[in-house]
Amino acid sequence: MGYNFAFEVDKTARQTPDKTAVYCVREYGEIEQLSYDELRRRSNQLARALMTNGIHKGSRVLVLLPKGMEPYIVYLALLKTGATVMPGSEMLRSSDIRYRVHHAGATAVIAHHTLTGEVDDSRVDCPTLTHFYSVGSDVRGWTTLASLVRDVSDADLSMETEDSDIAFLSYTSGTTGGPKGVVHRYAWPREHLAVAGTYWFDAKPTDIAWATAGPGWAKWVWSPFVSILGNGATAFVYKGRFQPDTYLQLMQDHRVSLLCATPTEYRLMAKVRDISKYQIALRSACSAGEPLNREVIDTFARQFQITVRDGYGQTENSLLVGTLRDMEVRAGSMGKPFPGTRVSIVDDDGHPLAVGEIGHIAVHKTHPTLFQGYLDDEERTRRAYRGEWYVTGDKGRVDEDGYFWFEGRSDDIIISAGYTIGPFEVEDALVKHPKVAECAVVASPDAERGHIVKAFVILRNPDDAEDQNIVAELQEHVKRTTAPYKYPRAIVFVDSLPKTNSGKIRRIELRQMEESAAASFEG
Template sequence: MTMDNAYEQKVKDFTFDVPETYNFAKQVDQYAAAHPEQVAIHWENEAGDVQELSYGELKAASNRWANALSASGLTHGDRVIVLLPRSLEAYIVYLGLIKAGTVIMPGSEMLRPKDIEYRANHAEAKGVIAFGAITAEVDQVREQCPTLSTFIIVGSEQAGWTSYESLVAGQADEFEPVFTRSDEMAFLSYTSGTTGGPKGVIHTHSWLYAHQQIAATYWFDVKQGEMAWATAGPGWAKWIWSPFVSILGKGGTAFVYAGRFNPQAYLNLLAKHEISVLCATPTEYRLMAKVDGMDAYRPRALRSACSAGEPLNREVIDAFQKNFGITVRDGYGQTENSLLVGNLVGLDVRPGSMGRPSPGVNVAIIDEDGQVVPTGTVGDIAVAKDAPILFKGYLNDEVRTKRAFRGDWYVTGDQGRMDEEGYIWFEGRADDIIISAGYTIGPFEVEDALVQHPDVAECAAVASPDPDRGHIVKAFVVLKRPELASDEMVRDLQEHVKNLTAPYKYPRAIEFVESLPKTTSGKIRRVELRAAERENAR
């Protein structure tokens, strides 16, 4: 059987039956009961410090945390913002919250006060669980967030916060996960929009079940007992995808590296540890592929590698195949769904292609009327609205929820074409969203920060091609006093944005202009600016 025929058989044989009730943490507990000594999480930092947690220890620790939640005032259905770095505690906290039936609101450790305030008030969050380095950001806005009543700090002590360690001390090691329906909200993840504030993406408990059946099985591909390294950090939908659900849900061992990204360090870690599966961003792969003497590194156990976040270029795929005999398999999905399209296990990889639709997921290229376009025609990448991995709408936002659908289809906002063999090829964003090094950035958030600078009259942020990050944020800025344009002003504006919003959103390039292209009604035509950037990059 050829690889493509194997894919066809998987699609043909795929069945999906969501149970009426489901709790992911209970599933992990059942595995832990059968394999208590297996390492669930291996953590280490740049200094070489190591911490490990077995499945038995993970079960007991998350049970103590779930028992402690009632004492902290957080109960079934409450919405809780979680602001934790790569750590053992992130896994414990997430599992315990799921056991207790609370709704997890993942947040990056890079969020700023304004970001936290927006999320807390928009979702009417009741609690915040954070580590010491970000509690000051929360404290700046807690008086503006009337629904927040519970503040828990992990790893240290601070006035105005309850210590996580003190809460779990003395709690029982046993806890029966609460009864959660499959259609109950489990996660509320925020993603950038082209206008307005971030959108609250609703995922139910059934989404965790669906993700395991589809993405974790046919794309991520970790086997029971294997060590897998997915580089995404807590606070991002991709962390839920791979480091959390795909590894623990399949009985794997999660490798967690808490150090800063360095391509040589990453290659050394692959050579040092028995990491069988790697999932990293295209930017990380690109920089590893550029390391001089890459062929001298010898991954100890690597057998499978995948990538998501933005298109992966052929040179990277060729470098890993040549040096390690590993084909990096690209995948495509969003915060609103899971893996829609991928170069799945058992599928011939077409370098540069997203791959083919996931089993059980009806993906098509459609036109403005919601009709499927002919093969080879560029159109909107869309997924049938009954797909099991699709979100259940944007919280408190009927307008943007309705706008995301076209007839029987959810429209991703990306454009592509499908070839005669069913492979989908990415053509570009249909809107103004910027994807840089795997981060999804709304231009409005960047522009809103920039115009708060006293010297900025108006501005526009767009994606600008970049060889390492895929794209970077570039801002076109009109100054109130053009004579202030300088390298010093560029640095000042960049620091200004970093101080107002998450640092990854800051414009890495700034161009001062006299005016911005606009429509007759006065709307900025970002499309012209993007087109000029693409042309300049050629």
């Protein structure tokens, strides 16, 4: 029998049944708690109910849930059935859902009652979907999980899974075409916990650990789910919107001891004017998603006597490079590869480069947390490798002491406030608007978010550019067409776009123009 993370969590439940596994605070202060034993029994109950209703080993299930206790129960239950979990952001729209269902051949969806409408808009085009389960209020045409588990036993069950079975199928944006389905096997949580999930995230059984990532993202699987439950800690969950002063107050009031947040969240918290009034007792703090700047590190060290440690990873693997506890922090550096792992800087042919040379950040094919490939896409998988090295798509360098430094994307992917956004998806949404003839989307440097999505748009009728509402109109159109976080925060109207002789848009010219403009402004 192979490794199954859900059954490992059950072991913790038997050892410390009354320990709080999930501590959830609603926006207006109400608190919900779930013990490890309750988590074990409720996930058992749901797993049995799902298996009775046709969810079995190998079933692919799209999960669309916001932050709360439910994702923990649902994910563990699905793993106990041997199914494949397809994390989905609550911001996905019907076109995103349709693509994922078609691509993966998903047969079931579990969605919060507020998110079922987007699925319903896709139903007629998704014949493989035969099971529709909702969380929360009753929805016509959906079966609530509450009714599904009624009178079902919560006794332990045993499902044999192999290490090579697909546990998670996460989708990540590509520069061309639709999102890529990233395949991770059932053994992945074991390997993640062995190094990154323990020595970088650093959760202890005594911690109230707050990892701010939301369900639907690979980072939620990394930290709020695997790293916290896998180390027997308590997962702190806040169901409200991000406000920097609210986050600081929550950490004070609920005695959060471990924080993992995005650099954007840290930056905005560091800018709170009266930050010194908060009495926060963090034992450990870390960040990932984009480079962390010196101002944030200095502010948290000065105000809370805590060093915020940076880290670097991808949906395709796990955290690869990081500043571990007791390691010297070098502001702006991602840290070092974890002991026993092979991460390097390579050239276009996959040959390791010398100290200080800029090249591709690459992971050796033997790395234990490396994905198994892109689902049903051998060509994309093959293109991701240079010889024995998987190339992340990022450029970097390594200094004489082995610290890695991020130098930028080697493709057109946009990372904004920790979100990974493919320009193709935004462009595809924009050109569906009747007033848009052509467009190009690139990353534009931004002080708070690292980068924002910026669109260069050619209108069918140039006079429409005089309409003072046109920018907001296009932004709202993108929000409705695809996930809202992808919308262009800046739009400029142009007469032409830079192109190659074959007619391909040269986004690199637009990116360089944005970077030069930002550098000139800073200068």
